[in-house]
Amino acid sequence: xxxxxxxxxxxxxxxxxxxxxxxxxxxxxxxxxxxxxxxxxxxxxxxxxxxxxxxxxxxxxxxxxxxxxxxxxxxxxxxxxxxxxxxxxxxxxxxxxxxxxxxxxxxxxxxxxxxxxxxxxxxxxxxxxxxxxxxxxxxxxxxxxxxxxxxxxxxxxxxxxxxxxxxxxxxxxxxxxxxxxxxxxxxxxxxxxxxxxxxxxxxxxxxxxxxxxxxxxxxxxxxxxxxxxxxxxxxxxxxxxxxxxxxxxxxxxxxxxxxxxxxxxxxxxxxxxxxxxxxxxxxxxxxxxxxxxxxxxxxxxxxxxxxxxxxxxxxxxxxxxxxxxxxxxxxxx
Amino acid sequence: xxxxxxxxxxxxxxxxxxxxxxxxxxxxxxxxxxxxxxxxxxxxxxxxxxxxxxxxxxxxxxxxxxxxxxxxxxxxxxxxxxxxxxxxxxxxxxxxxxxxxxxxxxxxxxxxxxxxxxxxxxxxxxxxxxxxxxxxxxxxxxxxxxxxxxxxxxxxxxxxxxxxxxxxxxxxxxxxxxxxxxxxxxxxxxx
Numbered sequence: 001x002x003x004x005x006x007x008x009x010x011x012x013x014x015x016x017x018x019x020x021x022x023x024x025x026x027x028x029x030x031x032x033x034x035x036x037x038x039x040x041x042x043x044x045x046x047x048x049x050x051x052x053x054x055x056x057x058x059x060x061x062x063x064x065x066x067x068x069x070x071x072x073x074x075x076x077x078x079x080x081x082x083x084x085x086x087x088x089x090x091x092x093x094x095x096x097x098x099x100x101x102x103x104x105x106x107x108x109x110x111x112x113x114x115x116x117x118x119x120x121x122x123x124x125x126x127x128x129x130x131x132x133x134x135x136x137x138x139x140x141x142x143x144x145x146x147x148x149x150x151x152x153x154x155x156x157x158x159x160x161x162x163x164x165x166x167x168x169x170x171x172x173x174x175x176x177x178x179x180x181x182x183x184x185x186x187x188x189x190x191x192x193x194x195x196x197x198x199x200x201x202x203x204x205x206x207x208x209x210x211x212x213x214x215x216x217x218x219x220x221x222x223x224x225x226x227x228x229x230x231x232x233x234x235x236x237x238x239x240x241x242x243x244x245x246x247x248x249x250x251x252x253x254x255x256x257x258x259x260x261x262x263x264x265x266x267x268x269x270x271x272x273x274x275x276x277x278x279x280x281x282x283x284x285x286x287x288x289x290x291x292x293x294x295x296x297x298x299x300x301x302x303x304x305x306x307x308x309x310x311x312x313x314x315x316x317x318x319x320x321x322x323x324x325x326x327x328x329x330x331x332x333x
Numbered sequence: 334x335x336x337x338x339x340x341x342x343x344x345x346x347x348x349x350x351x352x353x354x355x356x357x358x359x360x361x362x363x364x365x366x367x368x369x370x371x372x373x374x375x376x377x378x379x380x381x382x383x384x385x386x387x388x389x390x391x392x393x394x395x396x397x398x399x400x401x402x403x404x405x406x407x408x409x410x411x412x413x414x415x416x417x418x419x420x421x422x423x424x425x426x427x428x429x430x431x432x433x434x435x436x437x438x439x440x441x442x443x444x445x446x447x448x449x450x451x452x453x454x455x456x457x458x459x460x461x462x463x464x465x466x467x468x469x470x471x472x473x474x475x476x477x478x479x480x481x482x483x484x485x486x487x488x489x490x491x492x493x494x495x496x497x498x499x500x501x502x503x504x505x506x507x508x509x510x511x512x513x514x515x516x517x518x519x520x521x522x523x524x
Contacts, residue, residue: 036406062406074442154405154510205435205447208457217459218508219405225465280443 030058030306031078035065035085036219037115037157038293040244041325042083045314052313056306064155064219066282069093072298073105074281079298080307083314085156085238087111087294093281098300106296110311113293113318113326116259117157117164118249120224120242125233133250137168140234141180148215148223148232151207152272152286155219159272160258161236162201163288166192166270167256185214198269205275238291244324261290261330293318293326368485370493375477379521380428387479387493393418396476398499402509407465410509415497417478420519421453427521435522438496440515446496447522448475448511458498461506471502477516491515 034042039062046058063071065084071077073093084090087109094105119136121128131139140147152158162182169177178201183190187210191202207216215232217223223235224245239259242249254260258267267288274284295314297307319328375385396419401411420438424430432450439445451457455473462468478497479486486492491514498507 039406062404062408064405067405070442150405151510206449206452208449218510219407221407222459222465222467226467229466231467276437276445276447278445280445 027055027057028303028306030056030080030303030310032058032060032081032083032310033068033071033079034060034062034081034083035068035293036062036155036221037085037238037241037326038062038083041240041318041322042314044322044324045310045317048317049310049313053306053309058310065089066093066279070279070281072300074279078300078302080301080303081295081297081311081314082106083293083295085115085291085293086289087292088289089282090294090296094296094298101300103299105298105300107299109294109296110315111292111294111329112315114259114261114329115238115240115291115293115326116251116254116257117160117236117291118239118242118251118257119234120227120237120247120249121234122227122230122248124230125227125248127233128248131234131250133252136250136252137165137172137174137177137181144213145234146213146215146232147181147234147236148217148226149236150220150223151216151218152203153207153274153276153278156286157220157236157238158216159274159286160288160291162203162272163258163267163270164236164252164256166199166201167267167288168252171253171255182214185209185211198271200271200273202273203275207275238326240324240326258288258291261292264290292329368488368492373493374517375423375494376518377423377427377520378518379424379430383426390418390477390479390494393422396474396499398474398476398501399503399505400478400497400499401463401504401506402498402512403461403465403506404509409463409465409506410512411506412503413481413497414483415476415478415499416480417476417494417497420448420475420477420496423477423519424453424521427519430521431523433524435524437518437520437522438513438516439518439520440513441517442515444513444515446511446513452511458507458511460500463504463506465506468505471500471505473505473507474499475511477519488515 042060046060049058050056065086068082068084069089072079090109098105126145127139149161150158165181166178169175193200220241226232227235270288272286277284295311301307318325321328370387373387377383395416397416400413400415403409424436436448458470458473460468460470476497476499477494479494494516496513
Protein backbone atom coordinates (compact mmCIF):
# COMPACT_ATOMS: atom_id res chain seq x y z
CA UNK A 1 0.00 0.00 0.00
CA UNK A 2 2.70 2.44 1.01
CA UNK A 3 4.76 1.56 -2.04
CA UNK A 4 1.78 2.06 -4.35
CA UNK A 5 0.89 5.38 -2.72
CA UNK A 6 4.51 6.43 -2.99
CA UNK A 7 4.44 5.64 -6.67
CA UNK A 8 1.30 7.72 -7.02
CA UNK A 9 2.95 10.68 -5.30
CA UNK A 10 5.97 10.25 -7.54
CA UNK A 11 3.68 10.35 -10.56
CA UNK A 12 2.02 13.50 -9.27
CA UNK A 13 5.41 15.14 -8.84
CA UNK A 14 6.33 14.03 -12.35
CA UNK A 15 3.19 15.63 -13.72
CA UNK A 16 3.92 18.83 -11.84
CA UNK A 17 7.53 19.03 -12.91
CA UNK A 18 7.29 17.81 -16.47
CA UNK A 19 4.13 19.79 -17.05
CA UNK A 20 3.93 21.34 -20.42
CA UNK A 21 7.33 22.86 -20.90
CA UNK A 22 6.92 22.60 -24.66
CA UNK A 23 9.95 20.39 -24.46
CA UNK A 24 8.52 16.93 -25.10
CA UNK A 25 11.04 14.14 -25.14
CA UNK A 26 13.89 16.46 -24.19
CA UNK A 27 13.70 18.34 -27.48
CA UNK A 28 14.15 22.09 -27.26
CA UNK A 29 12.01 23.96 -29.73
CA UNK A 30 13.51 27.12 -31.21
CA UNK A 31 10.82 29.26 -32.80
CA UNK A 32 12.15 31.35 -35.69
CA UNK A 33 10.07 33.84 -37.64
CA UNK A 34 11.68 34.79 -40.97
CA UNK A 35 10.38 37.04 -43.74
CA UNK A 36 9.14 35.14 -46.79
CA UNK A 37 12.20 35.93 -48.90
CA UNK A 38 14.39 34.39 -46.19
CA UNK A 39 12.51 31.12 -46.00
CA UNK A 40 14.69 29.09 -48.37
CA UNK A 41 17.98 30.22 -46.77
CA UNK A 42 16.57 29.68 -43.29
CA UNK A 43 15.35 26.20 -44.21
CA UNK A 44 18.93 25.38 -45.14
CA UNK A 45 20.17 26.90 -41.87
CA UNK A 46 17.52 24.98 -39.93
CA UNK A 47 18.71 21.61 -41.26
CA UNK A 48 22.37 22.43 -40.71
CA UNK A 49 21.84 23.86 -37.22
CA UNK A 50 19.78 20.86 -36.14
CA UNK A 51 22.50 18.52 -37.41
CA UNK A 52 25.00 20.41 -35.26
CA UNK A 53 22.67 20.55 -32.25
CA UNK A 54 21.00 17.21 -31.52
CA UNK A 55 17.94 17.77 -29.36
CA UNK A 56 17.10 21.10 -30.96
CA UNK A 57 14.07 21.45 -33.20
CA UNK A 58 14.19 24.69 -35.16
CA UNK A 59 10.66 25.58 -36.18
CA UNK A 60 10.33 28.15 -38.95
CA UNK A 61 7.18 30.13 -39.53
CA UNK A 62 7.40 32.51 -42.48
CA UNK A 63 5.31 35.64 -42.94
CA UNK A 64 5.56 39.01 -44.60
CA UNK A 65 8.02 41.16 -42.63
CA UNK A 66 5.39 43.23 -40.86
CA UNK A 67 3.42 40.14 -39.91
CA UNK A 68 6.63 38.57 -38.60
CA UNK A 69 6.99 41.38 -36.08
CA UNK A 70 3.31 41.53 -35.30
CA UNK A 71 3.40 37.89 -34.19
CA UNK A 72 5.51 39.15 -31.27
CA UNK A 73 4.22 42.65 -30.64
CA UNK A 74 0.50 42.50 -31.43
CA UNK A 75 -0.36 38.81 -31.21
CA UNK A 76 1.95 38.19 -28.22
CA UNK A 77 3.32 34.91 -29.53
CA UNK A 78 6.60 33.66 -28.19
CA UNK A 79 9.47 33.72 -30.68
CA UNK A 80 13.20 33.19 -30.31
CA UNK A 81 14.44 34.86 -33.48
CA UNK A 82 12.89 37.46 -35.76
CA UNK A 83 14.34 38.24 -39.21
CA UNK A 84 12.86 40.76 -41.63
CA UNK A 85 13.47 42.15 -45.11
CA UNK A 86 13.34 45.79 -44.02
CA UNK A 87 15.57 46.84 -41.13
CA UNK A 88 13.52 49.95 -40.39
CA UNK A 89 10.60 47.81 -39.21
CA UNK A 90 12.41 46.62 -36.08
CA UNK A 91 12.95 50.03 -34.45
CA UNK A 92 9.60 51.25 -35.76
CA UNK A 93 7.61 48.35 -34.35
CA UNK A 94 9.68 46.67 -31.62
CA UNK A 95 11.37 49.51 -29.76
CA UNK A 96 8.41 49.81 -27.46
CA UNK A 97 7.37 48.43 -24.11
CA UNK A 98 6.15 44.88 -23.85
CA UNK A 99 2.78 44.55 -22.23
CA UNK A 100 3.15 44.44 -18.46
CA UNK A 101 6.90 45.03 -18.57
CA UNK A 102 9.43 47.83 -18.34
CA UNK A 103 11.42 46.24 -21.15
CA UNK A 104 11.06 46.86 -24.88
CA UNK A 105 10.36 43.98 -27.27
CA UNK A 106 13.92 44.59 -28.35
CA UNK A 107 16.44 47.43 -28.30
CA UNK A 108 18.79 46.21 -30.97
CA UNK A 109 19.06 44.51 -34.33
CA UNK A 110 21.82 43.36 -36.65
CA UNK A 111 21.66 44.31 -40.34
CA UNK A 112 23.09 41.32 -42.17
CA UNK A 113 22.22 41.22 -45.86
CA UNK A 114 20.92 43.19 -48.75
CA UNK A 115 19.14 42.37 -51.97
CA UNK A 116 18.12 43.99 -55.22
CA UNK A 117 15.00 43.99 -57.29
CA UNK A 118 15.28 42.12 -60.59
CA UNK A 119 12.93 41.04 -63.34
CA UNK A 120 12.52 37.27 -63.33
CA UNK A 121 11.34 35.20 -66.27
CA UNK A 122 11.63 31.79 -67.90
CA UNK A 123 12.82 30.73 -71.36
CA UNK A 124 9.14 30.42 -72.31
CA UNK A 125 8.36 34.07 -71.48
CA UNK A 126 7.35 36.22 -74.45
CA UNK A 127 10.42 37.98 -75.88
CA UNK A 128 12.70 36.13 -73.47
CA UNK A 129 15.43 36.14 -76.09
CA UNK A 130 15.21 39.91 -76.48
CA UNK A 131 14.90 41.30 -72.96
CA UNK A 132 17.96 43.04 -71.52
CA UNK A 133 18.81 45.37 -68.67
CA UNK A 134 18.48 48.24 -71.13
CA UNK A 135 15.19 47.49 -72.89
CA UNK A 136 13.14 45.75 -70.17
CA UNK A 137 10.58 48.53 -69.86
CA UNK A 138 9.89 48.43 -73.60
CA UNK A 139 9.45 44.64 -73.53
CA UNK A 140 7.11 44.77 -70.54
CA UNK A 141 5.04 47.39 -72.35
CA UNK A 142 4.48 45.30 -75.47
CA UNK A 143 0.93 44.09 -76.16
CA UNK A 144 0.20 40.67 -74.73
CA UNK A 145 3.09 40.66 -72.26
CA UNK A 146 1.86 39.84 -68.75
CA UNK A 147 3.79 41.13 -65.75
CA UNK A 148 3.32 40.26 -62.10
CA UNK A 149 4.29 41.64 -58.73
CA UNK A 150 3.22 40.94 -55.18
CA UNK A 151 0.57 42.91 -53.34
CA UNK A 152 2.11 46.08 -51.84
CA UNK A 153 -0.40 45.82 -49.01
CA UNK A 154 1.13 42.51 -47.96
CA UNK A 155 4.68 42.25 -49.21
CA UNK A 156 7.65 44.62 -49.17
CA UNK A 157 8.63 43.33 -52.63
CA UNK A 158 5.29 44.68 -53.84
CA UNK A 159 5.77 48.29 -52.79
CA UNK A 160 9.42 48.07 -53.76
CA UNK A 161 8.31 47.13 -57.29
CA UNK A 162 6.30 50.32 -57.53
CA UNK A 163 9.32 52.30 -56.35
CA UNK A 164 11.58 50.65 -58.92
CA UNK A 165 9.26 51.48 -61.81
CA UNK A 166 8.77 55.05 -60.61
CA UNK A 167 12.52 55.56 -60.19
CA UNK A 168 12.96 54.23 -63.73
CA UNK A 169 11.21 57.31 -65.09
CA UNK A 170 14.16 59.48 -64.07
CA UNK A 171 16.71 56.85 -65.05
CA UNK A 172 15.41 56.58 -68.60
CA UNK A 173 14.01 60.11 -68.98
CA UNK A 174 10.55 58.72 -69.66
CA UNK A 175 7.81 60.43 -67.68
CA UNK A 176 5.06 58.04 -68.73
CA UNK A 177 6.86 54.83 -67.85
CA UNK A 178 5.09 54.23 -64.52
CA UNK A 179 1.68 54.96 -65.99
CA UNK A 180 2.17 52.72 -69.01
CA UNK A 181 3.63 49.75 -67.09
CA UNK A 182 1.50 49.93 -63.93
CA UNK A 183 -0.66 52.99 -63.27
CA UNK A 184 -2.88 52.76 -66.35
CA UNK A 185 -3.70 49.13 -65.66
CA UNK A 186 -6.06 50.24 -62.89
CA UNK A 187 -9.45 51.87 -63.20
CA UNK A 188 -9.18 54.67 -62.27
CA UNK A 189 -5.43 54.91 -63.00
CA UNK A 190 -3.14 55.09 -59.97
CA UNK A 191 -2.61 58.61 -58.73
CA UNK A 192 0.98 59.88 -58.59
CA UNK A 193 1.86 63.23 -57.05
CA UNK A 194 5.12 65.11 -56.62
CA UNK A 195 5.86 67.52 -53.82
CA UNK A 196 9.22 69.08 -52.94
CA UNK A 197 11.07 66.60 -55.11
CA UNK A 198 9.39 63.53 -53.61
CA UNK A 199 7.05 61.47 -55.76
CA UNK A 200 4.25 59.62 -53.99
CA UNK A 201 2.27 56.77 -55.51
CA UNK A 202 -1.20 56.60 -54.01
CA UNK A 203 -2.78 53.16 -53.99
CA UNK A 204 -6.46 52.25 -53.90
CA UNK A 205 -7.92 50.16 -51.09
CA UNK A 206 -8.09 47.11 -53.32
CA UNK A 207 -5.20 46.30 -55.63
CA UNK A 208 -7.17 44.93 -58.53
CA UNK A 209 -5.79 45.56 -62.05
CA UNK A 210 -8.39 46.35 -64.70
CA UNK A 211 -6.88 44.16 -67.42
CA UNK A 212 -4.98 40.91 -67.92
CA UNK A 213 -1.56 42.48 -68.58
CA UNK A 214 -0.86 43.12 -64.92
CA UNK A 215 -1.17 40.41 -62.28
CA UNK A 216 -0.95 40.92 -58.52
CA UNK A 217 -0.71 38.07 -56.04
CA UNK A 218 -0.41 37.96 -52.25
CA UNK A 219 3.15 36.67 -52.21
CA UNK A 220 6.14 35.95 -54.32
CA UNK A 221 5.64 32.17 -54.35
CA UNK A 222 2.44 32.59 -56.32
CA UNK A 223 4.23 34.69 -58.94
CA UNK A 224 6.91 32.03 -59.27
CA UNK A 225 4.24 29.40 -59.74
CA UNK A 226 2.53 31.53 -62.40
CA UNK A 227 5.82 32.17 -64.17
CA UNK A 228 6.61 28.48 -64.28
CA UNK A 229 3.10 27.66 -65.53
CA UNK A 230 3.23 30.35 -68.22
CA UNK A 231 0.46 32.42 -66.61
CA UNK A 232 2.71 35.48 -66.62
CA UNK A 233 5.83 36.34 -68.59
CA UNK A 234 7.77 38.47 -66.12
CA UNK A 235 7.74 39.11 -62.38
CA UNK A 236 9.47 41.64 -60.17
CA UNK A 237 11.35 39.63 -57.55
CA UNK A 238 14.28 39.80 -55.21
CA UNK A 239 17.45 38.57 -56.88
CA UNK A 240 18.06 35.96 -54.16
CA UNK A 241 14.56 34.51 -54.61
CA UNK A 242 14.95 34.27 -58.39
CA UNK A 243 18.30 32.55 -57.86
CA UNK A 244 16.98 30.18 -55.21
CA UNK A 245 14.21 28.84 -57.45
CA UNK A 246 16.29 28.76 -60.61
CA UNK A 247 14.56 31.49 -62.61
CA UNK A 248 16.23 33.56 -65.28
CA UNK A 249 16.50 37.23 -64.39
CA UNK A 250 17.84 40.51 -65.64
CA UNK A 251 19.47 43.01 -63.35
CA UNK A 252 18.35 46.62 -63.17
CA UNK A 253 20.50 49.73 -62.82
CA UNK A 254 21.71 50.44 -59.28
CA UNK A 255 19.95 53.78 -59.43
CA UNK A 256 16.59 51.98 -59.36
CA UNK A 257 17.12 48.46 -57.97
CA UNK A 258 17.22 49.54 -54.28
CA UNK A 259 20.41 47.53 -53.83
CA UNK A 260 22.99 50.24 -53.17
CA UNK A 261 23.59 51.92 -49.82
CA UNK A 262 25.25 54.82 -51.64
CA UNK A 263 21.97 55.71 -53.36
CA UNK A 264 19.73 55.76 -50.30
CA UNK A 265 18.98 59.44 -50.79
CA UNK A 266 17.90 58.91 -54.39
CA UNK A 267 15.68 56.00 -53.44
CA UNK A 268 14.00 58.08 -50.76
CA UNK A 269 12.59 60.40 -53.41
CA UNK A 270 9.84 57.87 -54.02
CA UNK A 271 7.11 56.95 -51.56
CA UNK A 272 4.15 54.61 -51.68
CA UNK A 273 0.99 55.42 -49.80
CA UNK A 274 -1.00 52.25 -49.20
CA UNK A 275 -4.75 52.28 -49.70
CA UNK A 276 -5.50 51.73 -46.06
CA UNK A 277 -3.69 51.18 -42.82
CA UNK A 278 -3.79 47.40 -42.64
CA UNK A 279 -2.20 47.35 -39.19
CA UNK A 280 -2.75 49.92 -36.50
CA UNK A 281 0.84 49.37 -35.36
CA UNK A 282 2.43 50.79 -38.52
CA UNK A 283 1.40 53.61 -40.82
CA UNK A 284 0.47 53.35 -44.47
CA UNK A 285 3.40 55.21 -45.99
CA UNK A 286 6.51 53.39 -47.26
CA UNK A 287 9.62 55.30 -48.31
CA UNK A 288 12.20 54.09 -50.81
CA UNK A 289 15.26 52.70 -49.06
CA UNK A 290 18.25 50.53 -49.68
CA UNK A 291 17.08 46.95 -49.02
CA UNK A 292 18.60 45.76 -45.75
CA UNK A 293 17.70 42.53 -43.95
CA UNK A 294 17.89 42.54 -40.18
CA UNK A 295 17.68 40.05 -37.34
CA UNK A 296 16.94 40.32 -33.63
CA UNK A 297 16.02 38.29 -30.58
CA UNK A 298 12.92 39.47 -28.73
CA UNK A 299 13.50 40.33 -25.08
CA UNK A 300 10.93 37.69 -24.11
CA UNK A 301 12.42 34.90 -26.24
CA UNK A 302 11.95 31.55 -24.47
CA UNK A 303 15.47 30.33 -25.37
CA UNK A 304 17.69 33.40 -25.66
CA UNK A 305 21.04 31.61 -25.46
CA UNK A 306 20.12 29.09 -28.13
CA UNK A 307 18.53 31.87 -30.18
CA UNK A 308 21.84 33.71 -30.12
CA UNK A 309 23.64 30.59 -31.30
CA UNK A 310 21.20 30.22 -34.18
CA UNK A 311 21.46 33.90 -35.06
CA UNK A 312 25.26 33.70 -35.05
CA UNK A 313 25.07 30.67 -37.31
CA UNK A 314 22.80 32.47 -39.78
CA UNK A 315 25.00 35.58 -39.74
CA UNK A 316 28.10 33.49 -40.43
CA UNK A 317 26.40 31.72 -43.34
CA UNK A 318 25.02 34.96 -44.77
CA UNK A 319 28.49 36.45 -44.67
CA UNK A 320 29.65 33.68 -47.02
CA UNK A 321 27.34 34.87 -49.77
CA UNK A 322 25.77 31.46 -50.32
CA UNK A 323 23.73 30.85 -53.49
CA UNK A 324 20.07 31.68 -53.01
CA UNK A 325 20.78 33.77 -49.91
CA UNK A 326 20.44 37.54 -49.85
CA UNK A 327 23.97 38.84 -50.45
CA UNK A 328 25.90 40.06 -47.40
CA UNK A 329 26.13 43.76 -46.77
CA UNK A 330 29.22 45.13 -48.41
CA UNK A 331 31.76 47.07 -46.47
CA UNK A 332 30.45 50.58 -46.03
CA UNK A 333 26.83 49.52 -46.36
CA UNK B 334 -5.17 -6.65 -1.03
CA UNK B 335 -8.41 -4.80 -0.25
CA UNK B 336 -6.43 -2.07 1.57
CA UNK B 337 -4.44 -1.37 -1.61
CA UNK B 338 -7.50 -0.50 -3.70
CA UNK B 339 -7.68 3.24 -2.80
CA UNK B 340 -4.01 3.62 -3.56
CA UNK B 341 -4.43 1.82 -6.86
CA UNK B 342 -7.32 4.14 -7.68
CA UNK B 343 -5.09 7.10 -6.84
CA UNK B 344 -2.39 5.63 -9.04
CA UNK B 345 -4.85 5.13 -11.89
CA UNK B 346 -6.12 8.69 -11.46
CA UNK B 347 -2.59 10.04 -11.54
CA UNK B 348 -1.79 8.03 -14.65
CA UNK B 349 -4.92 9.33 -16.34
CA UNK B 350 -3.93 12.85 -15.29
CA UNK B 351 -0.54 12.32 -16.85
CA UNK B 352 -2.08 11.17 -20.08
CA UNK B 353 -4.76 13.81 -20.22
CA UNK B 354 -2.70 16.75 -19.04
CA UNK B 355 -0.06 15.67 -21.48
CA UNK B 356 1.83 18.77 -22.47
CA UNK B 357 -0.55 20.18 -24.99
CA UNK B 358 1.13 23.49 -24.22
CA UNK B 359 -0.11 26.96 -24.79
CA UNK B 360 -0.10 27.38 -28.55
CA UNK B 361 2.96 29.34 -29.58
CA UNK B 362 3.68 29.99 -25.96
CA UNK B 363 1.69 33.20 -25.92
CA UNK B 364 -0.79 34.51 -23.41
CA UNK B 365 -4.10 33.14 -24.52
CA UNK B 366 -7.21 34.65 -23.07
CA UNK B 367 -9.81 32.17 -21.94
CA UNK B 368 -12.52 31.54 -24.47
CA UNK B 369 -15.06 33.60 -22.59
CA UNK B 370 -16.73 35.72 -25.21
CA UNK B 371 -19.51 37.16 -23.10
CA UNK B 372 -18.05 40.66 -23.44
CA UNK B 373 -17.56 40.41 -27.19
CA UNK B 374 -19.60 42.79 -29.31
CA UNK B 375 -19.82 43.17 -33.06
CA UNK B 376 -20.46 46.69 -34.32
CA UNK B 377 -22.15 47.04 -37.69
CA UNK B 378 -21.79 50.54 -39.07
CA UNK B 379 -23.32 51.90 -42.25
CA UNK B 380 -26.23 54.25 -42.63
CA UNK B 381 -27.03 53.19 -39.10
CA UNK B 382 -25.24 51.38 -36.34
CA UNK B 383 -26.11 48.11 -34.70
CA UNK B 384 -24.29 46.18 -32.00
CA UNK B 385 -24.62 42.38 -31.77
CA UNK B 386 -23.68 39.88 -29.11
CA UNK B 387 -22.41 36.43 -30.01
CA UNK B 388 -25.82 35.09 -29.16
CA UNK B 389 -27.39 37.59 -31.55
CA UNK B 390 -24.97 36.53 -34.29
CA UNK B 391 -25.67 32.85 -33.78
CA UNK B 392 -29.38 33.60 -33.94
CA UNK B 393 -29.13 34.90 -37.50
CA UNK B 394 -29.67 32.64 -40.54
CA UNK B 395 -26.53 30.53 -40.93
CA UNK B 396 -24.42 29.85 -44.00
CA UNK B 397 -22.16 26.80 -44.28
CA UNK B 398 -19.44 25.65 -46.62
CA UNK B 399 -15.87 24.50 -47.10
CA UNK B 400 -13.10 26.93 -46.18
CA UNK B 401 -9.38 26.60 -46.87
CA UNK B 402 -6.87 29.43 -46.63
CA UNK B 403 -3.23 29.95 -47.57
CA UNK B 404 -0.78 32.50 -46.22
CA UNK B 405 1.45 34.80 -48.27
CA UNK B 406 4.28 32.29 -47.98
CA UNK B 407 2.23 29.20 -48.80
CA UNK B 408 1.23 27.87 -45.36
CA UNK B 409 -2.18 26.22 -45.72
CA UNK B 410 -4.84 26.45 -43.01
CA UNK B 411 -7.65 23.93 -43.27
CA UNK B 412 -9.63 22.46 -44.84
CA UNK B 413 -12.42 23.44 -42.51
CA UNK B 414 -16.14 23.01 -42.42
CA UNK B 415 -17.26 26.58 -41.73
CA UNK B 416 -20.50 27.92 -40.32
CA UNK B 417 -21.38 31.54 -39.79
CA UNK B 418 -23.37 34.45 -41.13
CA UNK B 419 -23.13 35.71 -44.70
CA UNK B 420 -21.37 39.05 -44.72
CA UNK B 421 -23.95 40.45 -47.12
CA UNK B 422 -26.63 39.86 -44.50
CA UNK B 423 -24.64 41.79 -41.89
CA UNK B 424 -24.02 44.58 -44.39
CA UNK B 425 -27.74 44.71 -45.11
CA UNK B 426 -28.34 45.11 -41.37
CA UNK B 427 -26.01 48.12 -41.50
CA UNK B 428 -28.05 49.67 -44.30
CA UNK B 429 -26.68 47.86 -47.35
CA UNK B 430 -24.02 48.91 -49.84
CA UNK B 431 -23.86 50.39 -53.32
CA UNK B 432 -21.78 49.17 -56.26
CA UNK B 433 -18.87 51.48 -55.46
CA UNK B 434 -19.02 51.14 -51.69
CA UNK B 435 -16.59 49.07 -49.67
CA UNK B 436 -16.83 46.92 -46.57
CA UNK B 437 -14.09 47.49 -43.99
CA UNK B 438 -13.64 44.61 -41.57
CA UNK B 439 -11.44 45.17 -38.53
CA UNK B 440 -10.31 43.58 -35.30
CA UNK B 441 -8.97 44.80 -31.95
CA UNK B 442 -5.47 43.52 -32.76
CA UNK B 443 -5.27 46.35 -35.26
CA UNK B 444 -5.84 44.32 -38.43
CA UNK B 445 -8.05 45.70 -41.19
CA UNK B 446 -9.17 44.29 -44.53
CA UNK B 447 -11.36 45.78 -47.25
CA UNK B 448 -13.82 44.08 -49.61
CA UNK B 449 -15.43 45.66 -52.65
CA UNK B 450 -18.88 44.96 -54.08
CA UNK B 451 -17.54 42.38 -56.55
CA UNK B 452 -15.96 40.39 -53.73
CA UNK B 453 -19.08 40.73 -51.63
CA UNK B 454 -20.90 38.94 -54.42
CA UNK B 455 -18.32 36.13 -54.23
CA UNK B 456 -16.27 37.08 -57.28
CA UNK B 457 -12.84 38.55 -57.91
CA UNK B 458 -10.92 36.21 -55.60
CA UNK B 459 -7.85 34.22 -56.56
CA UNK B 460 -8.42 30.52 -55.91
CA UNK B 461 -6.08 27.54 -55.81
CA UNK B 462 -6.33 23.79 -55.61
CA UNK B 463 -4.71 21.93 -52.72
CA UNK B 464 -1.38 21.93 -54.55
CA UNK B 465 -1.62 25.72 -54.73
CA UNK B 466 -2.09 25.78 -58.48
CA UNK B 467 -4.49 28.48 -59.57
CA UNK B 468 -7.91 27.27 -60.61
CA UNK B 469 -11.00 29.05 -61.94
CA UNK B 470 -13.01 30.30 -59.03
CA UNK B 471 -16.21 28.45 -58.18
CA UNK B 472 -19.00 30.48 -56.53
CA UNK B 473 -17.74 31.81 -53.19
CA UNK B 474 -19.26 33.53 -50.19
CA UNK B 475 -17.74 35.64 -47.46
CA UNK B 476 -19.04 34.71 -44.04
CA UNK B 477 -18.38 35.77 -40.49
CA UNK B 478 -17.56 32.32 -39.13
CA UNK B 479 -18.34 31.40 -35.54
CA UNK B 480 -18.14 27.62 -35.85
CA UNK B 481 -15.32 25.54 -37.31
CA UNK B 482 -15.57 21.81 -37.90
CA UNK B 483 -18.65 21.67 -35.71
CA UNK B 484 -17.11 23.48 -32.73
CA UNK B 485 -17.33 27.07 -31.56
CA UNK B 486 -14.42 29.01 -33.00
CA UNK B 487 -11.66 29.19 -30.40
CA UNK B 488 -9.71 32.33 -29.59
CA UNK B 489 -6.58 30.89 -31.18
CA UNK B 490 -8.45 30.29 -34.40
CA UNK B 491 -9.74 33.88 -34.43
CA UNK B 492 -12.84 33.38 -32.30
CA UNK B 493 -15.43 34.20 -31.45
CA UNK B 494 -15.85 35.30 -35.07
CA UNK B 495 -13.56 35.61 -38.07
CA UNK B 496 -13.92 36.07 -41.78
CA UNK B 497 -13.94 32.91 -43.90
CA UNK B 498 -14.33 32.61 -47.64
CA UNK B 499 -16.33 29.50 -48.34
CA UNK B 500 -17.28 27.34 -51.27
CA UNK B 501 -19.76 24.51 -51.65
CA UNK B 502 -16.92 22.55 -53.29
CA UNK B 503 -14.21 21.04 -51.08
CA UNK B 504 -10.53 21.72 -51.72
CA UNK B 505 -10.83 25.32 -52.90
CA UNK B 506 -8.03 27.40 -51.34
CA UNK B 507 -8.29 31.18 -51.02
CA UNK B 508 -5.77 33.84 -50.02
CA UNK B 509 -5.62 34.07 -46.25
CA UNK B 510 -5.05 37.82 -46.00
CA UNK B 511 -8.80 38.35 -46.12
CA UNK B 512 -9.56 35.90 -43.31
CA UNK B 513 -9.61 38.56 -40.58
CA UNK B 514 -9.47 37.06 -37.08
CA UNK B 515 -11.23 38.38 -33.97
CA UNK B 516 -13.59 40.58 -35.99
CA UNK B 517 -15.36 43.21 -33.90
CA UNK B 518 -16.34 45.84 -36.47
CA UNK B 519 -17.86 45.78 -39.94
CA UNK B 520 -18.25 49.13 -41.60
CA UNK B 521 -19.69 50.17 -44.96
CA UNK B 522 -17.65 52.99 -46.46
CA UNK B 523 -19.23 55.15 -49.11
CA UNK B 524 -16.91 56.10 -51.98
